[in-house]
Amino acid sequence: MATSKGALSTTLFLIAISLFLALPHGGNALKLPFRPTDMVPPLPQLLSRPILNYLHARKSSSPEDPLPVFVGAASASNTANIHWKAPCFNHNSAWLELHNKSRTPFGGGALHINVSKAHTWYCDDSYLFATAYRVTSDYFFLSGEHTIEFDQWVSKAELEYVKKTGVSIFVMAFEMMGVLDMLKEVFPLITSAGWSERSNVNFLNKRMEASLLIRPLRQWVANVSTDSIHSGDLLAVSRFSGRRGGIQTLEKWVTGSYAGHIAVCLRDAGGKLWVGESGRENDEGEAVIAILPWDEWWEFELKYDSIPSSIALLPLRPDLRAKFNESAAWEYAKTMDGLPYAYHNLIFSWIDTMKENYPEPLGDPHVIASAMTVWNQVQPPYAANVWNEALNKRLGTEGLGFPEILEELKRRESSLAQVLTLPEQDDWVYSDGKSTSCAAFVLGMYKKAGLFGPLSSLIQVTEFTIKDAYSLKFFENDTRRLPKWCNDPYTILLSCQILGKYLMELPGYNSLEPYAHMNERCPSMPPKYRRSEGC
Incomplete structure (x- = not known):
C-alpha cells in the first residue's frame, strides 16, 4: 500500500520527538528501548547525516577520534580480499575489479565492499576511498555487498597507480562527513584542468562574498609602458580557470587573500626590467623560484589562458622606492633562483591559531x-x-x-x-634548500633591500600570506603619481590593473605598518576575515 505524504510526515515527526526526548536537557534523559543513532540511518541522507553528526558531537571524544583509520588498499592484483573490522560492522572485505564499461582509453573500475555482522540495529560506517588522484566517500548501514564505481581513471598515471597500489580505504569519523560533502565542491579545483571559470567565480562569490565585477572589454589589457615600472613594485595576480586557478581559489578562501599569486619587479644595472617570483614552472614541470625578463613574463601572462588573469601593479611609495637597495635585492634573487617553491611550509603561513583559521566545514x-x-x-x-x-x-x-x-x-x-600554530622561521633550511612561497620570496627581498628597517630581525616573512603582503603600508597612496596609462575609471584602489576581465579587489590594501612578530597569531575566518589587534 502506498504511503501518503501525511503518514510519512507523521512518522518522521514522531521519530524526531523520540530523538529530542533522548537528548540531554539538563536533567535525566528518557530511557528508550533503542539508541537514537540506530533509528536515524533509515531516514533520507539529507536528514540522517546532520542528525548523526549532531548526536556524535554531543559525545565526549579524544582529539584523535576524528582521524581516519586506514584499513587497507584493495587492488586488482590481490590474490585475496582485504578484511577489517569497523565500528558498526565487524566483518568487512573488499576487492577491486578493473573494467572498461566507459570505453575510454584508461578504463575504469569497481570497488566491491561486503559488510556484515552489525553490532546493533541500523548503525552505519562511513568511508573514504582514495587514490593519489581522487577522493570519494560513502557510508553503509545495510549488510551485504556495495559497489563504488570509478567510471574512468583520469589518466594513465592513475591507472598504473591503481594497478600497483590499489584504492586506499579509510574508516571515517562522523565529524568528517560534512568535510566529505565539501569535497564534492572543492576537490575538482585541484584535480581537474577543466574546472570552469564560472565555478571558481561562484565559489568566491559564495564563500568570500567577493564581488568580482566585470570590466569593460576594452580595458582587459592595458597599454603598459615599462618606463613607469620600478624595482620593488609588486605584481598581484589572480587566475580563475584551470588547475592553477582552482588552487588559487582554495588559497584565497582559507587566507582571505583576493590575489592568488604575487611577483616583484627588478631593474638590472643596465636598466632592463625583470620579474622575480616563486612558483614558476620550469621545463620539467616543477614549481621553482625564477627571475625572468619582463617581456617573457608578460607574454606568458597574455597567452596563459583563454580567460585572462587579473593582474595589478602595486607601485612602491616614493620614500621606500628611494630606500630600496637594488644591489642587495639582486644578490638575494640570485641566491634563490632555481630553488623549489615553498611546499614545506605552505600551510604554516595560513594556520596561526588553534581554531580561527579553519572555515566551515573544515572548522577544526x-x-x-x-x-x-x-x-x-x-x-x-x-x-x-x-x-x-x-x-x-x-x-x-x-x-x-x-x-x-x-x-x-x-x-x-x-x-x-x-x-x-608555531611560527615558521626564515632561517630554517630544508633538505632541498630554503622554502619560500611567492609572498615570502617577495618579502624576503624587501627585507634584504632594507624596507623593514630595524624590524627585519623581528619579522618572519615566511609567516606572511599574500594578503599580508599587499596589506603592508609600502605602496603608493596618491593616484596622481600612478602611471598615466593605468588611469582606469573603474579602479577602486590605489593600484594599477594591467590585465584582466575581473576587477582586482584587494580589501585591506596598503593599510598596515610593519611591527615585531607581525602575522604570527592572526585569525582568517570568512567572509569578513577580521584581524585581531597586533596579531
Whole structure:
C-alpha cells in the first residue's frame, strides 16, 4: 500500500520527538528501548547525516577520534580480499575489479565492499576511498555487498597507480562527513584542468562574498609602458580557470587573500626590467623560484589562458622606492633562483591559531590531520615534502614520519593543533634548500633591500600570506603619481590593473605598518576575515 505524504510526515515527526526526548536537557534523559543513532540511518541522507553528526558531537571524544583509520588498499592484483573490522560492522572485505564499461582509453573500475555482522540495529560506517588522484566517500548501514564505481581513471598515471597500489580505504569519523560533502565542491579545483571559470567565480562569490565585477572589454589589457615600472613594485595576480586557478581559489578562501599569486619587479644595472617570483614552472614541470625578463613574463601572462588573469601593479611609495637597495635585492634573487617553491611550509603561513583559521566545514584542526593521514598513505613522498619536515623542525626532531610525529605529540602531551600554530622561521633550511612561497620570496627581498628597517630581525616573512603582503603600508597612496596609462575609471584602489576581465579587489590594501612578530597569531575566518589587534 502506498504511503501518503501525511503518514510519512507523521512518522518522521514522531521519530524526531523520540530523538529530542533522548537528548540531554539538563536533567535525566528518557530511557528508550533503542539508541537514537540506530533509528536515524533509515531516514533520507539529507536528514540522517546532520542528525548523526549532531548526536556524535554531543559525545565526549579524544582529539584523535576524528582521524581516519586506514584499513587497507584493495587492488586488482590481490590474490585475496582485504578484511577489517569497523565500528558498526565487524566483518568487512573488499576487492577491486578493473573494467572498461566507459570505453575510454584508461578504463575504469569497481570497488566491491561486503559488510556484515552489525553490532546493533541500523548503525552505519562511513568511508573514504582514495587514490593519489581522487577522493570519494560513502557510508553503509545495510549488510551485504556495495559497489563504488570509478567510471574512468583520469589518466594513465592513475591507472598504473591503481594497478600497483590499489584504492586506499579509510574508516571515517562522523565529524568528517560534512568535510566529505565539501569535497564534492572543492576537490575538482585541484584535480581537474577543466574546472570552469564560472565555478571558481561562484565559489568566491559564495564563500568570500567577493564581488568580482566585470570590466569593460576594452580595458582587459592595458597599454603598459615599462618606463613607469620600478624595482620593488609588486605584481598581484589572480587566475580563475584551470588547475592553477582552482588552487588559487582554495588559497584565497582559507587566507582571505583576493590575489592568488604575487611577483616583484627588478631593474638590472643596465636598466632592463625583470620579474622575480616563486612558483614558476620550469621545463620539467616543477614549481621553482625564477627571475625572468619582463617581456617573457608578460607574454606568458597574455597567452596563459583563454580567460585572462587579473593582474595589478602595486607601485612602491616614493620614500621606500628611494630606500630600496637594488644591489642587495639582486644578490638575494640570485641566491634563490632555481630553488623549489615553498611546499614545506605552505600551510604554516595560513594556520596561526588553534581554531580561527579553519572555515566551515573544515572548522577544526582534525580535518588537516585527516588530510595528512590520507595523503601520508596514498602519496608518502608528497606528505614528507609538504609537512613532515616542517613538523620535525617545530618539534626539534629529525626524520619522523607522520605516524611517529603523532606519537611524539602524544608523548609530550601536546597536539597537532598546537604545533601547527608555531611560527615558521626564515632561517630554517630544508633538505632541498630554503622554502619560500611567492609572498615570502617577495618579502624576503624587501627585507634584504632594507624596507623593514630595524624590524627585519623581528619579522618572519615566511609567516606572511599574500594578503599580508599587499596589506603592508609600502605602496603608493596618491593616484596622481600612478602611471598615466593605468588611469582606469573603474579602479577602486590605489593600484594599477594591467590585465584582466575581473576587477582586482584587494580589501585591506596598503593599510598596515610593519611591527615585531607581525602575522604570527592572526585569525582568517570568512567572509569578513577580521584581524585581531597586533596579531
